[in-house]
Amino acid sequence: MNIGNKIKQLRTHKALSQSELAEVLHVTPQAISKWESNTSQPDIQQLPAIASHFGITIDELFEYPVDLEYERIDRMIENETVMTFEFFQHSEEFLANEIRQDPRNYRAHSTLADLYHYQACKLNEKAIHYAIEALRLNPDNKNDLCTLSNASHGHISDWNISNHSKLIQELQTMLKADPTLQRTKLFLLDNLIEDHRFAEAIKILEEGPDQELYPFYYVWIEERKVGFEAVKAKYIELVEKYTDSWKILMSVANRYASNHAYLEAIEIYEKAHEIAPRPRYIDPLSCIAYLYKNLGNTEMAIKTWERELVLLKEEWNMTKGELVSEIKGNIERIDK
CATH class of the missing domain: 1.10.260.40 (lambda repressor-like DNA-binding domains)
Structure with missing residues (x-):
């Protein structure tokens, strides 16, 4: 001290x-x-x-030991707690100083990246709020619509902005330096498929070694070429064959949800949630809640959000923070 x-x-x-x-x-x-x-x-x-x-x-x-400083920042981000500007500035300076002292300090680089991303997300939320208010005062304004869409990660018409070429190049560079980076390979596949660079994606899959999600990727690529309905039977085969892979089940459920097959998606999300290792993420339940909301079944949406709160408490010991407040806010808004 x-x-x-x-x-x-x-x-x-x-x-x-x-x-x-x-x-x-x-x-x-x-x-x-x-x-x-x-x-x-x-x-x-x-x-x-x-x-x-x-x-x-x-x-x-009070000056905290270095490890405690990291823990405070990590806890703030992980619990999605509201971060004051002063706390952000203090954390930024602490981490930047850590990097100045040791430019190869992995923990400092990783935590600073998390800090900037966290703050950027919160600023995006503010941008969305004020863009909506601006459009209420001046409807159909192009600048405000662009701000709202961009901050909400909405559709981008211009290919030069919407493509993932820069990210793909960075991931390819990492893999060229170390071809054994399997998680990096999955991120590369995601973005190649999003950009319809199917030949490159298939080449990666064929080069191996096989990973848990590769069977899903083959079907997803085919879906992007011929459409969801044409490959639906193959997705069903994946669900029936890989009953012990929550990752494959979650990925298939995402494709059903993206193609408005909401009830079928809910069923598969439930299966993924059931077999996921503990402590479980709330993602399957979160998807289910919003799908029920989209279907107009507010009762089941509320029950699912309540399940999220129970999961956070029992498996993550989380009873407060911005994530908990957001879920409670979803329930309150529907109740009104």
């Missing part, structure tokens, strides 16, 4: 002199100097004023 170092870091970040900070906190410059040199510490009664001035919590005034 080193509050003096933290005060100095915050003061210099705001470009304040010791005298300027002392004036704000109604203490002497000598007191600030002693705090920062760790020869004395602020009285406990002064902590709220210090924290308030720098826009952080009292907890954030």
Whole structure:
């Protein structure tokens, strides 16, 4: 616990002199100097004023060990807790400093990527909200419609923007350096198929080695060529053959849902949920809830969201956070 170092870091970040900070906190410059040199510490009664001035919590005034800093950031992201701008700035600076000290620090790079992605998603949600409000005030405005669509990951007409060539190239580069990266290969397949680059995808499948999802990929590629109805029997065969593969069941259910075969999709999602290893993800249940909502069966949608809450509590020990609030919000909106 080193509050003096933290005060100095915050003061210099705001470009304040010791005298300027002392004036704000109604203490002497000598007191600030002693705090920062760790020869004395602020009285406990002064902590709220210090924290308030720098826009952080009292907890954030105290220097945490490096591992605890990582844990705080991970916990905030994993629990999808509302992140203050001050917490984001503090976390960003901490991780950037970790990388400056060791440019090959994997944990810092990975956590910083998660932090930026998390914040980007939250900013997207704000963009969606204000774009909708703007369109209520000025309907049919092209700029606001584009913002709403882009922030919602909606349809993009321009091929130069909608294609995944840049991502595909990055994944190909990784695999060229190490062809054994099987998970990377699956991500590459997903994007090749999305871009209708079927010949390249089939070549990867044929080169092997086989992976659990490869039987699904062959049928998915065929679906993209000839349509869902033409391969539906093959999807049924996958469901009947791979009863112990929640990944294949989940993937097939996604194709049914994408083709508006909602009731059949729900049945397969339930099978995937049942056999998935614990602790289970809520994805199958989340899909089921929204499918019931789309079908107009609000009673079953609510029951499924309630199942999500039970799962999060029993298998993830999660009873609060933004994800829990979002699920409860879904229930409340339907109840109204």
